[in-house]
Amino acid sequence: MSSGSPVLSIGALEVGVRRRRGSQAIVRGVSLSVAAGEKVGIVGESGSGKSLTMLAVLGLLPPGLDILAGRVEFAGEDLTKAAPVRLRQIRGAGVAMVYQDPMRSLNPLLRVGYQIVEALRAHGYDARDARRRTTEVLGMVGLADVERVSGSFPHELSGGMLQRAMIAMALAASPKLLIADEPTTALDVTIQQQILELVASLQAQTGMAVVWVSHDLGVVAQLVDRVAVMYAGRIVELATTRRIFQRPSHPYTAALLGSLPRPGTQHRGTLQQIGGRPPDPASAEQGCPFRPRCKYATERCAAEPVLSVRGAEQQAACWLEPGSWST
Amino acid sequence: MILGTDQLSKVYRGRGGRPPVHALSGVSIALEAGSTLGIVGESGCGKSTLARLLAGLESPTAGSISLAGATLDSHTSPPSRERARLIQLVFQDPHSSLNPRLTVEQAIGEVLRVHALVERRRVHDRVAELLEMVALPERFVTRHPHELSGGQAQRVAIARALAAQPQILVLDEPTSALDVSVRAEIMNLLVRLQDELQLGYVFISHDLAMVRHISDEIVVMYLGKIVEQGPYQRVLDAPLHPYTRALAAAVPVADPDLAGQPPARLPAAQAAASTGAAEAGCQYEPRCPLAEAICRQSEPVLRCLDGSHAAACHVAAGPARLTGTRGG
CATH class of the missing domain: 3.40.50.300 (P-loop containing nucleotide triphosphate hydrolases)
Known part of the structure; x- marks a missing residue:
């Protein structure tokens, strides 16, 4: 794990619908810090709040949702208080984001190269430098025929090539932090593998920090140093990648791992099911959000546990004593 | 059947x-x-x-x-x-x-x-x-x-x-x-x-x-053709075709001991070639790390190499079996 001051520091972040009386939080009390050059994974199922948390960081929450409380500091600057102009400067040049579906993140009517040039111009590059930098970053992401890609419209490129182009665009203004939201989910495994290797090598070259949001534990295991597991808008476990996979300390993490066929799982044998469904993120239910689905729930779980230390480099939000349950 | x-x-x-x-x-x-x-x-x-x-x-x-x-x-x-x-x-x-x-x-x-x-x-x-x-x-x-x-x-x-x-x-x-x-x-x-x-x-x-x-x-x-076929353990645990090996190696494993040390992975493959008219050689040859001269000249046919386990690969069918060239 890298040391030093964090590049991103999220503190007690609450995101939700602001109401005059009793706002409704969907992301609840998320705290996470990412050191310079660190790779952090955020794992969760749909509706767990993982994407909303990252959109909140960038000030890109969809209409109707707001940051209700907490802070988001990027390189020491509180983004929740930053003016829109300042946020636009930080997006791209400080923090860049890559999304799941490159086809929908690019303008279908403009050539790929032009869109990167345009982004760089917005960050103060002159036309010539912007073109030079565009060629450079398209080369960095391993696109063989830079000229052709640059002059193509998005529909003329394959999914893997487009996602490379998106990563090139994200890297263009040399951000300190790259946020990747399921960027390989729509791709073939072989292409996914290439993108993972690409991001790992670019990260090593540039020293940027990476936050990788995914529902795929395997992808995360391969890339990141630390993992935050989210459930119902909260971080329920936070630990180094090795600890999470070897000794999960939250029953939800353990259940997720158990639901995958892994080496050693009996062929056609029953896979572990979690049963039930995640709570409505806006529900006012008290207590541990995983309680209704948890095999080990006790009366104590009627009160919500907070994230607490479970040993070196591992925290979990669970009342159970470490080791008092097993999978 | x-x-x-x-x-x-x-x-x-x-x-x-x-x-x-x-x-x-x-x-x-x-x-x-x-x-x-x-x-x-x-x-x-x-x-x-x-x-x-x-x-x-x-x-x-x-x-x-x-x-x-x-x-x-x-x-x-x-x-x-x-x-x-x-x-x-x-x-x-x-x-x-x-x-x-x-x-x-x-x-x-x-x-x-x-x-x-x-x-x-x-x-x-x-x-x-x-x-x-x-x-x-x-x-x-x-x-x-x-x-x-x-x-x-x-x-x-x-x-x-x-x-x-x-x-x-x-x-x-x-x-x-x-x-x-x-x-x-x-x-x-x-x-x-x-x-x-x-x-x-x-x-x-x-x-x-x-x-x-x-x-x-x-x-x-691969590109409209069967390149390997057989019982599940054989195909996934002992693949004969280099493409199957690349595919299996690309699957992220939710296990840090395996993920921590990347498996002996085949070189990053380029995007699949177009599905145009078949050329003379093996369709996988442009991506294949094991390709030999013959792979550019004739297209391999699907053959049973080991019981019911079949592959369409000159190298796998040849004397220097894949397992022999593994290592490193």
């Missing part, structure tokens, strides 16, 4: 002066009752074209499909109603494969009516029975797709397929659009239904862990 194909091919005419696309070339598969044939490969390998041909949604350019021993007249279109009943398709995204305006009872009842499987007054009871088979309560009959979670909607899609009393389910990425914890439920359901009903499954997925979990036999496809 309840379902088989013989040298099945599908060529799409090129538009605007472009060359024709050979989506499927000479594919022969065999499926036994109560067993699962897994089909893996990247997008564009022809796995979905195969699914569409099997289900009769399209007719093959050449080759034939046989069902329960009888060769289907592949050139009738639309396919006979009986064939449409016996082979049912389940798609990736249940929310887009179910009609949003129909309730669960209407959606499943439609199948019962079209195939005249039960009397009208029995439809409700039969729908409830089918829901019970997929572990959904009877009260779901009045629900619309938007009122269902992804897992529930996929159960309804499976119940709808079962309504036709098929012998074969063609499952095209049935768990890919679902959350991780829901995938396990659907997989458990599919295994149980297969055991109960002796269904044959053609299980198409890019998720090798799931394919491995449920399949008896596995077919690996």
Whole structure:
């Protein structure tokens, strides 16, 4: 794990619908810090709040949702208080984001190269430098025929090539932090593998920090140093990648791992099911959000546990004593 | 064998002066009752074209499909109603494969009516029975797709397929659009239904862990052709074709001990070549780290190299077996 001051520091972040009386939080009390050059994974199922948390960081929450409380500091600057102009400067040049579906993140009517040039111009590059930098970053992401890609419209490129182009665009203004939201989910495994290797090598070259949001534990295991597991808008476990996979300390993490066929799982044998469904993120239910689905729930779980230390480099939000349950 | 194909091919005419696309070339598969044939490969390998041909949604350019021993007249279109009943398709995204305006009872009842499987007054009871088979309560009959979670909607899609009393389910990425914890439920359901009903499954997925979990036999496809075929352990644990090895190595493993030290991975493969007219050599040669001179000159044919384990590879078939050149 890298040391030093964090590049991103999220503190007690609450995101939700602001109401005059009793706002409704969907992301609840998320705290996470990412050191310079660190790779952090955020794992969760749909509706767990993982994407909303990252959109909140960038000030890109969809209409109707707001940051209700907490802070988001990027390189020491509180983004929740930053003016829109300042946020636009930080997006791209400080923090860049890559999304799941490159086809929908690019303008279908403009050539790929032009869109990167345009982004760089917005960050103060002159036309010539912007073109030079565009060629450079398209080369960095391993696109063989830079000229052709640059002059193509998005529909003329394959999914893997487009996602490379998106990563090139994200890297263009040399951000300190790259946020990747399921960027390989729509791709073939072989292409996914290439993108993972690409991001790992670019990260090593540039020293940027990476936050990788995914529902795929395997992808995360391969890339990141630390993992935050989210459930119902909260971080329920936070630990180094090795600890999470070897000794999960939250029953939800353990259940997720158990639901995958892994080496050693009996062929056609029953896979572990979690049963039930995640709570409505806006529900006012008290207590541990995983309680209704948890095999080990006790009366104590009627009160919500907070994230607490479970040993070196591992925290979990669970009342159970470490080791008092097993999978 | 309840379902088989013989040298099945599908060529799409090129538009605007472009060359024709050979989506499927000479594919022969065999499926036994109560067993699962897994089909893996990247997008564009022809796995979905195969699914569409099997289900009769399209007719093959050449080759034939046989069902329960009888060769289907592949050139009738639309396919006979009986064939449409016996082979049912389940798609990736249940929310887009179910009609949003129909309730669960209407959606499943439609199948019962079209195939005249039960009397009208029995439809409700039969729908409830089918829901019970997929572990959904009877009260779901009045629900619309938007009122269902992804897992529930996929159960309804499976119940709808079962309504036709098929012998074969063609499952095209049935768990890919679902959350991780829901995938396990659907997989458990599919295994149980297969055991109960002796269904044959053609299980198409890019998720090798799931394919491995449920399949008896596995077919690996590359650019419209079968490059490797055999029992699941053999194909995935001791692959003969370098493409299968690259595919297996690319699967992220949720285990930091394996993930921490990247496996001896094959060199990053370039994007799959176009599916244009076949050239002289092996289609995989441009991406293959083991390619030799012969691979550029003649195309390897699918041959049994080890019992029922077959591969289309000159190198694997040659004296210097892949296992011998591994190491490093």
